[in-house]
Amino acid sequence: MIKLKSKREIDLMHKAGQLLANCHKEIAKRIKPGVTTFEINSFVDKYLSEHGATPEQKGYKGYEYATCASINDEICHGFPRHTPLKNGDIVTIDMVVNLNGALADSAWSYAVGEVSDEAAKLLQVTEESLNRAIEKAVIGNRLGDIGHVIQSYVEGEGFSVVRDFTGHGIGETIHESPTILHYGEPNKGLRIKEGMVFTIEPMVNIGSWESKMDDNGWTARTIDGKLSAQYEHTIAITKEGPIILTKQ
Numbered sequence: 001m002i003k004l005k006s007k008r009e010i011d012l013m014h015k016a017g018q019l020l021a022n023c024h025k026e027i028a029k030r031i032k033p034g035v036t037t038f039e040i041n042s043f044v045d046k047y048l049s050e051h052g053a054t055p056e057q058k059g060y061k062g063y064e065y066a067t068c069a070s071i072n073d074e075i076c077h078g079f080p081r082h083t084p085l086k087n088g089d090i091v092t093i094d095m096v097v098n099l100n101g102a103l104a105d106s107a108w109s110y111a112v113g114e115v116s117d118e119a120a121k122l123l124q125v126t127e128e129s130l131n132r133a134i135e136k137a138v139i140g141n142r143l144g145d146i147g148h149v150i151q152s153y154v155e156g157e158g159f160s161v162v163r164d165f166t167g168h169g170i171g172e173t174i175h176e177s178p179t180i181l182h183y184g185e186p187n188k189g190l191r192i193k194e195g196m197v198f199t200i201e202p203m204v205n206i207g208s209w210e211s212k213m214d215d216n217g218w219t220a221r222t223i224d225g226k227l228s229a230q231y232e233h234t235i236a237i238t239k240e241g242p243i244i245l246t247k248q
């Protein structure tokens with residue numbers, strides 16, 4: 001069942017999203033060679049508590065951290081760790097903020113120092129695929145329109161789209177209906193309605209789209225060891241078009 005949100009609920013989620021966006025802007029200043037994702041995670045914990053919010057991921061299905069921090073070939077749900085980031089790495093920080101019971105979810109990939117041209121292109125194409133998808137998130141379109149624009153653009157640039165993880169509705173809990181596929185066919189799938197709030201979060205790989213799971217049961221990485229990037233926004237569907245609740 002899809003729970004459509006009122007203007008009031010969307011406003012509250014927007015406040016959570018703005019806090020999350022500001023937190024990402026602070027992270028951007030802190031990502032550099034030598035910094036650890038554990039330090040970034042501690043910063044997020046502190047930042048959220050100073051702003052009256054809590055990290056919704058901590059304790060979610062036994063997950064132990066405020067953030068997911070996925071480095072290089074890690075697709076998603078990497079654990080923050082004490083190994084310093086190196087020049088040339090890419091790292092995705094993903095988090096869900098709870099502000100007064102309202103949630104927002106946004107992941108962002110960052111370049112560490114100077115990255116290769118290929119890595120830079122991966123970041124740029126992945127972010128652009130999210131922007132193109134958001135433009136399709138209008139009343140009357142179908143979810144397949146979103147998936148299709150991501151897949152056709154990404155594959156046209158020579159990269160691939162991860163299939164094993166999806167976007168999702170979000171509200172009182174992190175994962176609600178509907179499921180948002182980042183691939184698909186135009187004019188297929190559910191019709192997009194006013195009051196829907198969901199994430200779009202394409203994970204894009206340089207090589208194969210296939211993933212494998214680490215022994216920790218959480219972290220997915222590319223099957224071929226090549227790089228993966230991800231950008232995610234939480235968006236609300238309104239008569240005036242999509243509102244990016246986590247816009248930076």
Ligand code: MF3
Pocket residue numbers: 057058060061063067068077094095096105106174
């Ligand atoms: N933003 C993440 C997602 O939608 C949240 C995962 S929950 C966690 O996949 F516990 F893994 F962090």
Ligand code: CO
Pocket residue numbers: 105106167168199201232
């Ligand atoms: Co998400």
